[in-house]
Amino acid sequence: MLSRTADHLYWMARYIERAENMARVLDVTYNMSLVPNAAQSEAALWQPAVEIAGNTELFEKNYGEYTAANVIQYMSMDDANPSSIYNSLRSARENARAVRVAMSSETWENINTLWLEFSQFIGIRLVESGLSVFCDWVKSRSHLFRGVSFGTMLRDDAFRFVRLGTFIERADNTARLLDVKYHLLLPEGEEVGGAVDYYEWSAVLHSVSAFQAYQKVFSDTIVPWRVAELLVLRGDMPRSLLACYDEITIILGQLSGRQNNECRRLAGELHAKLRYARMRDIFQDGLHEFLEDFIVSNNKLGGEIQRTYLNVHGG
């Protein structure tokens, strides 16, 4: 298929996934803010949300203070923030529109409808009452997007680039979320296991729809290292890093053309690392270091996919 078409499809999926993850982070932070917790200031609660999105400088320049209202505005509707939900959905729709015929018409109409519906939220003060409704809407539109594309698209390279975008973005987002939260919730030498801890770790699980999964898998109290295990090494947990790389390696293997390339090598290497790692070793070397490494490698794979398949210059 055309490289440019593949590029648009891949980024369309990435932006939708990104919007979903932003919504998850916002939603869960908001819910945490409803739990009384004297130890944490408003800023301490909301700053991580911006850190996950990876853009604190821009925020501080434009808003200054980490208040609920500021962070919600910045992450949801701010058109100056390149990864705001508004910008992510707009980019997703623009990418889709540029190659609307490369996907099933149901998939295109779904994204077009998403964008038409988005206008109902513009101008509403989400911080007061509408945030949960808004976040639920974003999540359900993202679910719908995946469902419609999965249920209607021909299993060809167009479909594969859509899926590839989804999992590269998701792996990045899950890793960031875990890294920031872990960092924040587990300061050096702090005791683990209090009630606050329970709420906060369960919030992390909720943010990746893993709360019920945790109960089912471990049927035990929520402890940080198990949360980490679930989100890093469990292949049966659909937002975990391993699950993403299970998909990514399969997809890269199915793409037509160029059999032995750097993309496949990089993905295979990362996949093996996740597949055969032991949580104990990861903690010994530091979860933060592990996740930081992972985010860099995942980005490197993203760059390589871009170079190999999407921006093909010359001939």
Add this chain to the structure above:
Amino acid sequence: MDTTLQTAFDEMQLPAGAVRDIYTAYADWLRDVPHQQLESKRQEAELLFRRVGITFNVYGETAGAERLIPFDVIPRLLAAKEWKVLSDGAIQRVRALNMFLNDIYHNKDIIKAGIVPASILANTQYRPEMHGVDVPNGIYAHIAGVDIVRTSESQFYVLEDNLRTPSGVSYMLEDRKMMMRLFPELFRRYSIAPVEHYPQVLLNNLRAVAQPGVQEPTVVLLTPGAYNSAYFEHAFIAQQMGIELVEGQDLFVRNNAVYMRTTEGPKRVDVIYRRIDDDFIDPLSFRADSMLGVPGLLTVYRNGGVTLANAVGTGVADDKATYTYVPEMIRFYLGEEPILSNVPTYELSKEDDLKYVLDHLPELVVKEVQGSGGYGMLVGPSASKKEIEEFRLRILSNPANYIAQPTLALSTCPTLVEQGIAPRHVDLRPFVLSGKTVTLVPGALCRVALREGSLVVNSSQGGGTKDTWVLNDTGM
């Protein structure tokens, strides 16, 4: 107050009130349908069009603003015998125009015969680069949109022959799909000639004009991109034909061939259905500032490494100054009498014509020679004194840039408007396809001027569209 609505020929109703034969059955149905029901169908259509994203971008409005072209739920009906005249006439014109293009880029017999003046070679739309270049099957205008209007039961006029990158066919197809969805019972009751095979006919024709020796030609559609006003149409047609929709940046030239960049490496392209104007197609040959084209494309094309549809240089044949010679071309190349009439046209480069036109501006329609889309034109009868005087100055500053025609009382067609059903002026654009053969599917884009009394049907000027039904002669 404009009086054309009262005096114009109506497609459904005769002046005495009787319904024309072709409309008898439909008019009975229409009489019994409550206005509210039609209105709700109209709203349903609008909702569906918006969801599907059948929109066009309007130049001059906020970047990327998308609008719907209004769709009218009342179709225009044509009897098979009327259609035969129109289609025979349109085919005849396009055959002659293709022969004309082949001639003026080769022997120039028609100039030697003194029928068309040699000054045509100085027209800005004449491409000297095409001189002596042979194109497959001698076809230049593979897709032609012939604009036809009607003024009486038997009088049709061709307004213009669009031979560059005519657009609007997606509306013919989407309007039909919409009508079948909204009024399935009418399709069961009448035998309405189908148009859905247009993309297949077009694809077969495009494959047929690949350079000799190409076995399985790869056809692509070249679009200026998502911000072009007709982008929806480009995407739609490419999808219907199952071909790649490419932009200039997706193509490159190497070893006298054109390739597209794919995820599996370069792939050879044999036929390019291009929806980019000549000026933008190759920055090395034409406009250097064009970001839309493919550097080196023209050289490959001239050497026979790829086919372009339409060919480069067709603009000289649909230029409004060339238009006046089409009836003569038909006689010269085909030895036939023209089936469809031209509108009498004044060329303001001629002194006598200029004088007449300046004296009669309130009665005439004045157009720029190379204008399109209804921009830069004066409709005398509906223009204010001030507008007429302003236009007079524009004409005087460059008379050769204008032609003028009498204001035709375009026929009207019943149309759903706010107040109910009312007559509105319409035109018709059938699409003539040339490749293996010269054909058209039995249908057309019908444009309707929604503003009361307006004669301008262009979508950029608030025009809408209607489905066109070709029925057998009994109207069933």
